[in-house]
Amino acid sequence: MFGYVYITTNLINGMAYVGKHKGEFDPTYYGSGKLLRRALNKHGRESFYIQILDTADTEADLNELEIFWIDSLCCVEDARYYNIMPGGHGGLVPLTEEGLATKRLRISERVNNFYATPRGEAERERLRISKTGMKYSKEVNKKKGSPGKAHNNYGNKRGYKDDNHxxxxxxxxxxxxxxxxxxxxxxxxxxxxxxxxxxxxxxxxxxxxxxxxxxxxxxxxxxxxxxxxxxxxx
Structure with missing residues (x-):
């Protein structure tokens, strides 16, 4: 087996992420998606469950299977998934800024609806208690306190003016x-x-x-x- 396609499920709110990983099954690997990593940091790895959807014997087949499953489950369009890319080699092309903003808005609405339920209120209280007394490093505080022009990445927004893009x-x-x-x-x-x-x-x-x-x-x-x-x- 060259690798496998997996689905990682958030046991708190039911959201999921579909991705691929090379090698044998690794129960400690939950995915590398941007929105997924934020959720892992917020809820903790113990709040997620991973299972294999499919396996592949070559890298090409692995890329094709990832595209197939992401497309079949409508992961990019559906607010129930953390995916923002169609999959394949290097993830291919991500959503446009407008599409990403729409996806984040739909996810935010879904999460807000979840926190309005009794189970969501209990999870919010659990997170509040777990974060109480937490201190950030000087580097993190410096980054958090550098908005706008003071931020290191200010002006580095990727655009499409380059003819070679x-x-x-x-x-x-x-x-x-x-x-x-x-x-x-x-x-x-x-x-x-x-x-x-x-x-x-x-x-x-x-x-x-x-x-x-x-x-x-x-x-x-x-x-x-x-x-x-x-x-x-x-």
């Missing part, structure tokens, strides 16, 4: 029958693939990054279709 590159999609479609930038190619091929952004970008023909899953068996896509030099 993938979002601004020309994209080519070649159908199995040899028909070519060229788009002036990636977002138009992604939109076209969604409307005409019913193909999600994560699937299309995974084809580009792995340079492997498109396939689909039927009863958990891979069926090649033969579509290819790539970025073009300006």
């Amino acid at each position: 993938p979002k601004n590159k020309r994209m080519q999609i070649v159908l199995p029958n040899g028909e070519e479609h060229i788009f002036s930038c990636a977002k138009f190619g992604i939109k076209w693939a969604k409307e005409n091929l019913d193909m999600g952004r994560g699937t299309l970008l995974n084809i580009i990054y792995t340079q492997q023909p498109y396939f689909t899953w039927i009863n958990k068996k891979k069926h090649l279709i033969g579509l290819t896509a790539t970025y073009l030099e300006s």
Whole structure:
């Protein structure tokens, strides 16, 4: 076994995270998602449960299985999951700033609704007691007290003005029958693939990054279709 796809469940509020991990099953590895790490720090690892969804014998299959499970469970769109990326090699492309803000808002609403229940109130009190008397290091306090221009990362917000950024590159999609479609930038190619091929952004970008023909899953068996896509030099 090269690796496995897992699901980590928050036993407090029922939220979950789907990810992949190389090697044999590691019960101490809960995932590396940004929102998941925050939840782990808040509730403690003892409040989470992990189980295997699928296994793979190669890295390529592992990437494909992660994309399959995240897409099948609608993890990126559903506020019940901590996922903000479609999976695959390096997580591929995360949500846009607008999409991430919407996801965080939906999660926040779900968490607030949970804390309005008796069980949620009990959990809030448990967290309050566990944090009482806690002191932060000087480094953490310095970071917490450096808003705006005083923060080290001020002005480093990633944008898409660079012509070399993938979002601004020309994209080519070649159908199995040899028909070519060229788009002036990636977002138009992604939109076209969604409307005409019913193909999600994560699937299309995974084809580009792995340079492997498109396939689909039927009863958990891979069926090649033969579509290819790539970025073009300006």
